[in-house]
Structure formats: structure tokens, C-alpha cells
Amino acid sequence: MIKPRPVYLNLMQIRLPLPGFVSILHRISGAVLFIVGIPLALYALQESLASPDAFAKLSAIFSHPLAKLVLIGLVWAYLHHFCAGIRFLLLDLDQGIQLKQARQSSVIVLVVSLALTLIIGARLW
């Protein structure tokens, strides 16, 4: 049984609709979390539990402006991945699968994750 497969798609020429934009950001944020987020989180967990000195040193490292920028980027990646993930779970449960609601929930995902990143980022800074 030969099933029809998707044809060649040129990524550079595709104009993504809003839900597609949320989807590719979900993928990008996931890759960022894998490459930077997981090792950094493990390192931070290790140092934060090692000793009061190590905890203080870790706090000092994360108070550097560059480190804060990295941290805020990761916070956004986590929040976007989280919010978009919740949206995908709801779509799997057949919630909000009409075009209008799907577009609305895409906007909600983008806005909520950015707003929370701003709030947390402001507190971090």
C-alpha cells in the first residue's frame, strides 16, 4: 500500500499562519531548552545544593547582566514551550480546533508567554 507523502516544501518561501508560527517557535524553544537549558539547569541544581558558598557563587554568576539575558531567554523558551504545549494538549482533546479559536489561542500563547517573561525578567533584573 503506497500512501501519498508530503511534497517538497521550501521553508524559505512559506508564509506561516499564526498557529504555524507558534508551532515552529515551540520547536525552536524546545531545541534551545535541550541544548542550553538542560545542562545549565543541572549545573545550577548541583551548585545550588552543594554548599552555601557554591549557592552564593551561583547567585553571583546569575547577577551578571549577560547571564541575566541568557536566563531571560531561557525563561521565555520555557514559558513559550509550556503555553504552546498546553495549547497542543487541548487541541489533542479536540478543544478549540475551529480556525477562529485556533488563531485566538495562538495569540494567547504568544502574548501570555511574552508577558510572563517580561514580568519575571523585570524581577530578575
Next chain:
Amino acid sequence: MVRRAIVGAHYGWMDFLAQRITAVVMAVYSLLVIAIALYSGGIDYAGWRALFTHTAFRIATLLFALAVLWHAWIGMRDIWMDYVKPTALRLTLEVLTVLVLIAYVGWVLLILWGRA
């Protein structure tokens, strides 16, 4: 004549489910940690350390870590499958991903129980 339809090994369905179950585990743990942090008004060394003396919290953290790593495997494998066409390179990246993730399991066990 026997008509055979190739239906596969269903590992795609297994991965689909695993990706969603691990997502729920991670979401619940994330909200739990945020709730604890908000309830205790921030995190200092003593409070953080005390939290990890509870075996239940260590096990919850281990479950979260395993969920993250399993979830990351499925996600990264999908990315390699979609964008890396040369088989040798893709296989290399997939193997490296698995090795790194297994190493992380060891690391997280060491962090959680290494010092006792």
C-alpha cells in the same frame, strides 16, 4: 490471496502518548515548584536545601527529570529526522543525543542522592 496492510510497530503512537504524558508530569512539577517558591516568599540556600531533604521531593524531581529527558529525546529525534537528511550524520546526532541524555540521568541521580 492474502492482502497484507503494513501497519507498523505502533511506536509512533507510543511516542505520541509518551510526549503528552511527560508534558503533563513536567507541567505539574513546574507548578508545584512555583507554588512552593511563592509560598515561601523566594528561595534561599537553607530553604532550598531543606526542600531536598524530603525523599518525596527528591523522587518528584527525579520523575520530572526523567520526563524532561524522555520528552527531549522524542522532540530532538523529530528535529533530526525532519532536517538532517544524510543517514550517517542523522544517526550520529541521534546516538549523541541518547548518550547525552543517559549521561544526564546519571548526573541528576548524583545530584539528588550522591551526597546523601
